[in-house]
Amino acid sequence: MMYALIPLLPLFSFLIVGIGEQWIKDRAHLVAVPAMVGSFLLSLMALHDVATGQAVNVTLYTWLTSGNLDIHIGISIDRLTAVMLILVTTVSTLVHIYTIGYMHGEPGYARFFAYIALFTFSMLMLVMADNLLQLFVFWEAVGLCSYLLIGHWYERASACAAATKAFLVNRVGDFGFILGLFLVWYSFGSLDYATVFAQAGQLASKTTNLLGPFGGTWDVSVMTMICLLLFTGAVGKSAQVPLHVWLPDAMEGPTPISALIHAATMVTAGVFMVARLAPLYNLSPTAMTVVALVGALTMMLGATIALTQTDIKRVVAYSTMSQLGYMVMACGLGAYSAGMYHLLTHGAFKALLFLGCGSVIIALHHEQDMRHMGGLKDKLPVTYWTFLVGSLALAGFPLTAGFFSKDDLLVSSWSAGPLGQVLTICGLVTAGLTAFYSFRLVFVTFWGKSHVDPHHAGHVHEPSTTMTAPLMVLAVLSIVAGYLGIPAFLEPVFHGEGAGAHHEGSAALSIMALATLMGLTGIGAAYYLYVLNPGLPDRLAQQWRAAYELSLHKWYIDEAYDRSFVRPTLSAAQGLWKHVDVAIIDGAVNGVARAVAWGGWLIRLTQSGQTQHYALGMTLGAVVILTVYLLL
């Protein structure tokens, strides 16, 4: 029961800071930071308990009942949840501390703390859920926090648009999620993981005729339907193709948010979901293939776009998208523990990279364009060295955490059959691109000549300790996380997976060698292009104009969506309103009224008030009646 405090401490922090915002103002961190530290310490205890074999299962209360629908809100901690708890509370605590410096003096200081506390609470409840509906509820709640925090600087039109876009795109994904959830309930009569997993085997061979209502026949495996529908939610949340478009725009939010929500935790929820539901996904090879392909596509697309972006945060954002692609791909190939392993190390080094970006941005007075940076490594030594560690980890440089996890991921993928081998090769190529763009970022930002705005160039300096300390902690974690035996710790959760899968000695060694080679090549290429021959990239861009433009404009996907979804929807709404609602439906209503009025006017003509008209009418009437009477 004590572990209920893990999510409740941030909740209390949210309530105190959120409701007392006007009163607490710039003292918000005095409440928020201790609460997070407490939550982190409790998570460590929970990890210890789980490691020694005591799983935690507590039902907090019954949320809703209706017929056989019976939903509890509870917390349940197993090994998978425990490592997520550690990731979330660690990064959140560091981001809380970093925020003290980053948001110092901002008018929305307390509001910002309230929202990140609410986010942390929601994220913790999400990973501790013991049923699909609780997962969904907090899935939406983290989305809400993301929305509110992207729009933190609400006077900037671009930030508001980005916030709306993030929410809407995620809603599209959640549309699939909720349908999948209903299908689970319909098929199993329950939404509890335990009940569903226990019965999953019985449903493996069931099919349903999708075209039934239309008289056709198209039999689809129910399990595949469930997995694909639920995966749609993951595609939205984890920024996978084709619902990835919100993540880069989400960089409009303050940088600590990018680190916490849009790199280390929330966006990994989709990967976590697939891993959590592994017992279902394992039963549907079709769904697994789709998951793997979507992941691989995202991995490559993100990397190709990251090559040419000039906004420092967007480069890191596209790299996040690409790395999420790796994780999803691994899950799709059944290498769940490798995917989760990469998720955890990525959480450390990507949070580090974002917070490093934040230091640079603050030092340069909110400059985010790489072309106006350069030569910062002597002025920002802590930021530079920690950023370098993060980039090395991202590039998979030997002996960093990213090296171990990416290697584990690729080796596991290789052993997953022919599809796995093809995708592993894609992964190796992408690893080269990753190393290239990470070091392009390092070299352009920190090396070479300074292109900093001369107004600010004089007083560029390292930010306060509250900001540099988290960088150093994360830098250490970006190395150490590779030596903690995480895959072995997670293995029991996914024992369905072939345990010996990634130990084919020679193949494993060659993949490791290849991955290292790709990484070093990428770094070397970046060094050659951006340090030795600084004029060359522009010339190359001229030479390969079409490819360069395609990458720079993010494959024109935003433009395509705008033309095919956004604008048609709005014009359809206008058209329907003017031409159907007002013209036809309301026209008919008013038409009836007019017809009645016109009829009344006609009849009123007979009521002229002149006696001779009435006398004429009476006479004519009498004649008509008499005629009829006589003739009949």
Place this chain on the structure above:
Amino acid sequence: MTSFPWLSLIVFFPLIGAVLCFLVKAESSRWVALGFTVGNFLISLPLWWLFDSSTANMQFVERASWISSPPVNYSLGMDGISFPLVLMTTFLMPFCVTVSWTAIEKRVQLFMSMLLVMEAAMVGVFVALDFVLFYVFWEVMLIPMYLLIGVWGGPNRLYAAIKFFLYTLAGSLLLLVAILALYFQGGHTFDILELSRGTYGASLQMWLFLAFFAAFAVKVPMFPFHTWLPDAHVEAPTAGSVILASVLLKMGTYGFLRFTLPMLPDATVAFTKPMIALSIVAIIYGAYMALAQSDIKKLIAYSSVSHMGFVTLGIFVLNIQGIEGAVMQMVNHGITTGGLFLCVGIIYERTHSRQILDNTGLAGPMPRYAMFLMIFALSSLGLPGTNSFVGEFLVLAGTFVWSQFATAFAALGVILAAAYILWLMQRVVFGTPAPAHRAHLLDLNARETATLVPLIVLVFVLGIFPNPLLTRMHASVTNLLNAQKAPAYATAPQQPALPQPAATMAAMSSSSSEQAAAR
């Protein structure tokens, strides 16, 4: 059962206030109205604990002979379906008074008095157990509402008031015909419970269904009988809009639940498909209409069409999740849309415009207002943790049992809701204020804060702890479904579902291939 006449008290207490309003000065009449609406809520509040959730029978029943021939009784009672609606009504009325505190300047006594008459009639509709009594309350509501729109409304108020009045009256007349037909066919009684126990021939049921439909579908309003709603809302004063959206629309769906389902079970089943189709059209069409609006009130009015589509959808899928979700959604829509209209009224008092583009960037100058508006908006788009999610989730779950495809279409409405609501928020809450209005944008005062906070609290309480309310519905809804002679799909998938899927899968619009082969 308690002998204390709770329900009569709740119905007639506001009428005392309505008379009293005329006897005092304008200024005091506000206090009288506030006192009586708050008092009435406090009187109704003990029912929450006195209500026995284990029985489907009518509770707090009162019965007295009114007219001996034909036998018309003054009989009142309440079950798990009317109970939440009565409490919602008494809960909301005080805020209709406070939001009108400074907004209504002319003929204040009459206005306050009409609000109280309105309350009496609305509660009366929900608790009447005699058809004639029900019809009296039903028609009495029209008069104060007509006056609210016609006297205190906007520039085009007469058109809107007459449209509202005639449209509803036309439907009501058919309701009267149906009541008389039931009287003659159902053993010469107007007793609603007795009529519900009777059985009627198939063709009579069809005709009665259509007559009921005319009355109720206009009130809900269901597509395509909705065009009176945007006009009425735009012209009505804030309190009128709140009453209209929060309570009056529920009369239609309440009518379906109280009369159509139990009295006309065969016709209900026969009309299920068209009713569900109309509901889904309303959900999607209403959302599209909302997307096209530039007037905040019209936008919310059309969103009501969409949200009420969920209610009728839940009712006509005829299973427990659907109907409980529908009742939840009725309460939720009352709170959320009521809150949104209160917010619009509050900003209208400052800028004298309901145009979106005149009311931009409110988060800066009015942070508290912006936060409250945001909470109602998030509730309106069905965010989990707020009240609306529970209702929509249950309705969609019930619909899924009926047809997966219908659910997919209905769920599209949830995406569209996010689109029109967030786009509205992007323009109204975020951004920078329109220069012309910047000076008027003072944040909420104490009265306005007190008006909105209780609704905000309820948004979260019902979203996070919906079960106490749901448990009070279970018995009545189950009973209602049993009276429906339990179609095959009425009880949703049985637990455990897998060993015996035939019954449930057969009801599924897409059945498993092996069963198709077996057939």
